[in-house]
């Protein structure tokens with residue numbers, strides 16, 4: 001493989017920024033929105049609240065001037081955890097919100113206690129009954145009150161919920177031990193572009209001075225750092241030179257540092273363009289996932305695929321989610337040598353992986369299996385592509401443009417196609 005890839009807008013920025021548009025009683029234009037199943041679901045959720053949405057390519061126009069309800073429908077929330085983000089903006093703007101509890105998913109239980117406790121600290125009355133979170137603000141102004149909130153853990157979602165809620169609150173809110181992820185900063189910049197007063201996003205203390213009302217905006221979201229890092233690993237695992245643009249290299253520092261330890265060179269050809277220069281003889285290394293600026297949990301599975309083909313032992317410790325090692329069994333089916341104890345995976349490098357039918361357990365696991373399949377000898381068939389489609393825009397189209405050999409059949413990706421012809425009916429038997 002070789003060539004250039006265009007990196008799409010960040011999924012995790014897009015999801016929360018679309019929810020954040022609920023704060024605004026005027027038009028919002030959001031640019032660089034990736035075309036993803038999750039983003040479409042967030043759009044459906046806003047439509048169900050009475051919001052007018054129109055999409056032209058990667059531009060989304062959102063008019064939330066009239067909200068017909070503050071109750072998010074369970075059918076959508078149950079398919080998209082990020083739907084819970086609507087609670088902060090709805091409560092801040094309307095004084096009440098009813099959002100179903102999102103529940104867990106395959107990577108962990110994912111409670112929302114930090115979101116709820118923070119909203120309570122800002123004066124909301126929050127009751128959880130029959131799986132529904134009912135939140136109200138008492139008083140004639142129905143405005144939340146600024147508060148000093150310390151998060152027990154720097155949760156990305158809780159930081160974002162509370163930051164959005166605080167934009168329209170009376171007085172000043174300080175979020176301590178806040179998440180520092182680039183998507184938090186993107187949301188703060190989006191809110192500030194609508195007239196919010198948020199300082200300190202990207203540090204551990206965020207201060208929000210509430211304003212009575214926000215105004216319309218035209219805002220472009222940042223490039224997706226996880227998609228970019230996934231392509232860097234694709235280059236490393238297939239020994240291919242790949243250029244990526246646009247990227248914000250600072251957002252990729254933890255992934256780049258690990259790739260360099262593994263023996264791959266990353267060159268900046270322009271301020272927003274990185275190129276991976278593959279190296280001979282990849283070496284194992286240890287990885288511990290942590291909140292930003294630590295190594296991202298969203299890249300753990302992809303690096304595990306790479307380390308399974310790197311010489312020596314690597315220890316991967318997953319600290320963010322309690323059940324995010326389910327790809328290990330699938331990588332082992334392809335010939336990897338990985339043992340798991342609790343939240344630690346010990347990867348013993350093997351000289352080659354062999355293609356096999358595998359099943360993706362979550363979004364990033366599906367990307368890891370695609371990468372492993374590209375590097376493996378023989379045909380790999382990956383089922384569970386609904387996970388992939390939630391978070392990677394046209395992954396197989398982008399890989400094909402680099403010369404990868406893979407094909408989507410309904411519900412599965414097959415790679416590489418040279419082992420069985422693309423039209424071979426046995427390929428379709430994995431649908």
Ligand code: EPU
Pocket residue numbers: 012013015082108109110111112113114115116153154155156157158179181183297298320321322363364391
């Ligand atoms: N947590 C709590 N209580 C809370 C909130 C979080 O205990 O109230 C725990 C979680 O259970 C988890 C840890 O804190 O163990 C981290 O969760 P966090 O809230 O930081 O994550 P999130 O907001 O649910 C976002 C991304 C994830 C990404 C994480 C960590 C979105 C829509 N999702 O989730 O993205 O892994 O931050 O960086 O922004 C993905 O894209 O594949 C993905 C899972």
